[in-house]
Amino acid sequence: MAAPKVAVVGAGVIGLSTALCITETCPSCSVTVLSDQFSPNTTSDVAAGMLIPHTYPGTPIHVQKQWFKETFTFLFAISNSPEASEAGIHLVSGWQVFKNTPKEELPFWSDVVLGFRPMSEAELQKFPEHRFGQTFTTLKCDCPPYLLWLEKRLKAAGVQMHTRKVADLWDLHSEYNVVVNCAGIGAHQLVGDEKLFPVRGQVLKVHAPWVKNFIRDGDGLTYIYPGIHRVTLGGTREKGSWSLSPDPGTTKDIFDRCCSLEPALRGARDIEVKVGLRPSRRCVRLQREVLSRGGVKFPVVHNYGHGAGGFSVQRGTAKEAARLVGECIATLPGSSSRAKL
Template sequence: MDGLHIGILGAGIVGMTTALELQREFPKAHLTIIADSFNQNTTSHGAAGIFRPSTNFCGPTEKVTSQWIRDSWNYYDELRQSEEAADAGVSSISGYCFSSISPDIVRNHFLEQVVPVYRAVTREELDAFPGNWQYGSFYTTVLTESPKFLPWAARRFLHSSGKIIKKHITSFSDIASDFDIVVNCLGLGAKYLCSDNKLVPIRGQIIKVRAPWIKTFLYAELDTYIIPTSNDVTLGGCRQYESYAMAPSKYDHAAILERCTSLVPNLKSAAVLRDWVGLRPHRSTVRVEPEVIQTQAGKLKVVHNYGHGGYGVTSAPGTAKHAVKLVKDLHAAGVHSSKL
């Protein structure tokens, strides 16, 4: 493996966790991250970072999807218990999910399989919050703050002899001669690089406020959520399918504030720090699969790892582990093998 050159496209949380997993599996390989956006310019940076996969989050099979979630949970929980936890921005957090419509809305089969605490709430807990709440769950999960995690991951990657290059990739031909294998973690950028019309943005807008008295997370209907982190509290949100608008909307801002302050009235006194908009790279089935692409420079072995939607932080370590296995298989098969 000494002479193996691997390129990782993208420096969001999917790209960074994939790069670290590649270093672990191929310690003697030459690894390079190539991206045109880093840290605060990535979609990952604005994510609240709570480990909470949607029940409709989907890989190629239910078995694979469950494995991604378990692997991701184990990765973050192990990091949470390590000496690196504070630098990596990984911590434990507990909170509530409420509904006035159906008990199914507050159940999550992915979470119930991995988190240490997951239970139905009491009537007293429901009544403690404004609203006609009839159903609820309380659970403990992990929180990964990308503003800390992304720089931490980059430091680890560089410390282990990785390279990071700022470059915009418009075609696999741009880099085909530089690498033996490329892992595509470009998120929404993969829509254009791969001409993948199944990949669409789901626009999200959030508000960051200063409210240090908020210690637990809260989820409610109409995509309402309140998630405290070490430096601020995230108020959300919205999910606008196939919207490319990056400017904050005053109407979304007002709607988010109204829903969140209705749930927790003392948030009315919280100082608003900023609005943030991100385009989640949604694909009905997250794409983690190998491909051999014919480029101007010859055949290029590629492993795709994109389309995580709003669950990139939640699922990145699991899909990274899967992608690295595919890299190992591709390398073992050889670019001229009939298996490809």
Template sequence: MKSVRVVVVGAGVIGFSTAVCVAEALPFCSVTLLAEKFSPDTTSDGAAGILFAGKFPDIPLERQRRWFKNSFDHLLDIAQSQHSPEAGVMLSSGWQIFKDVQADKKPFWSEAVIGFRFMTDSELKRFPEHKFGHAFTTIKCECSSYLPWLEKRFRKAGGLVEQRKVNSLQELSNSYDIIVNCSGLGSKLLVGDNKVYPVRGQVLKVEAPWLQHFIRDGDGKTYIFPGMHCVTIGGTRQEGDRRLQVDEGDTKGILERCSGLEPSIGKAKVLGEWVGLRPSRRNPRVEREVVQLQGRRVPVVHNYGHGGWGVTLAWGTALDALGLVRQCLHEMPLQAKL
């Protein structure tokens, strides 16, 4: 009999990464993942899924660096293994370009990626409006393949998966000993967090097999990310905007801006359009608390609010969440574990 019952709420890249970490590391726990939506209907599914990160204002840089490096190393192992095509994880080289020279020329994650360097003048020539840039090799993780692959890995570790909407933590309190909340934007209602808000992202998937290198404008609004089967181009960052329908004006703007960086985009066939709401927060919430639910004190571990950096930081924050679950276990009364 597995003694401690753990439930993970949320089936995006944060939820499944966390569920896999817990199920594989703690075989004496029975781990169930509950979610209303699964791949291909999660926000993670539309993510470009390329690894670099912005800086969060109130989280120690060392911790952010560790999140990035742990995620990068985990995905690099997959990219260099036989699982790469099934998991949708591949190496990707290219450029991040800026209209002005950055005060902080080297991002905090520069040591973790492969071959990071500043772009040469001759490389920058093709981007006349940009004065500075980074060249490096990173990883692209395509969640439409990666999430089903993680689910398989989770089930292999003994994990249970159930599709249902969780409206409150109260409904979980009698069935589980530890709750892990990876509900993204859902945390606004589930745990009453008003600090989490949507940032609308719209992207296009295009057929352009001749494009081999990613290009990302440093402002994060214009990008071209070649993948295994198509090229993702974008995008938008519309704070507080909850519209899930495709906006034709945005589509036109994306095609124009991306053609400005890569003229051949004009020749690419549009395969599809996608809109998603990034679960943003000033800082991701990766912490634990004890909540009073129906007369019981139940430990809750939170892991959500990564905004546009979910794929980038998923494995790193999942390992932190695993550490928090271990702390909950240490503090449990002995009879709960028996």
């Protein structure tokens, strides 16, 4: 048969990572990325890009750990290469601190990040309001450069990128053999997923090059993540809010909370406010579906609903989505089921 045509809908970190994995596992495919927004206008561009997993209650822990491990391994290799600065990926060490000792002192991902250990009494003196803490080294993605790096890799592999708003996946059935839905929060409308909801996040990007270590409050709400050029300060978690307008009161609150964790931030300059809508679900939707109209079948793979944790599991979920695309291709009329996918 002719080269199978695959459309990936969505150009955030999940869409681009998935498109890249498809080109790697099915080099004979013709892959196109369709999105109404590309970087720097995606939700992923707002993300802090820290590899600290978010937990999905509806997904088995061993699966989440596998996704995180595959992502960490992939990005660690980039951080250890000459492409690290272009891709915006670097190692960063720091602390996660708690006002009360958590029930789970060893999170499931503790042996994936580097050098994970409890903080000493001497280290905890930096955080007088906190009683317990963990220190480790993980990876940080500066999101806009990383998305551009992914786009460059995709173009080099022959992937087409088109700015196009897809209102109905079925509209693509006459042009493509398989479609991959990586629409993020857009899937709420695109496929009518009522289990998907926005969690509004407001963050500040500031110039404070003297801040070298990440600090994350154990509640996950207040965090300081140093990037290559700017420090990301967060944040908010507003379930069900669709507002993309920055709130000045929230900006002051975020800045004050971060300064109480790291007083040196009082000297931060050039504060930029960003807002994004995390595509949240009880579990990531990662599955095959066959759309059918008038006897015509159109295979779809869904990969969305990563909430606050997309950067931490991007590669792991993209590899699984690419495997599902391979299964779809194997069932297309005229394809050999023994074809190497």
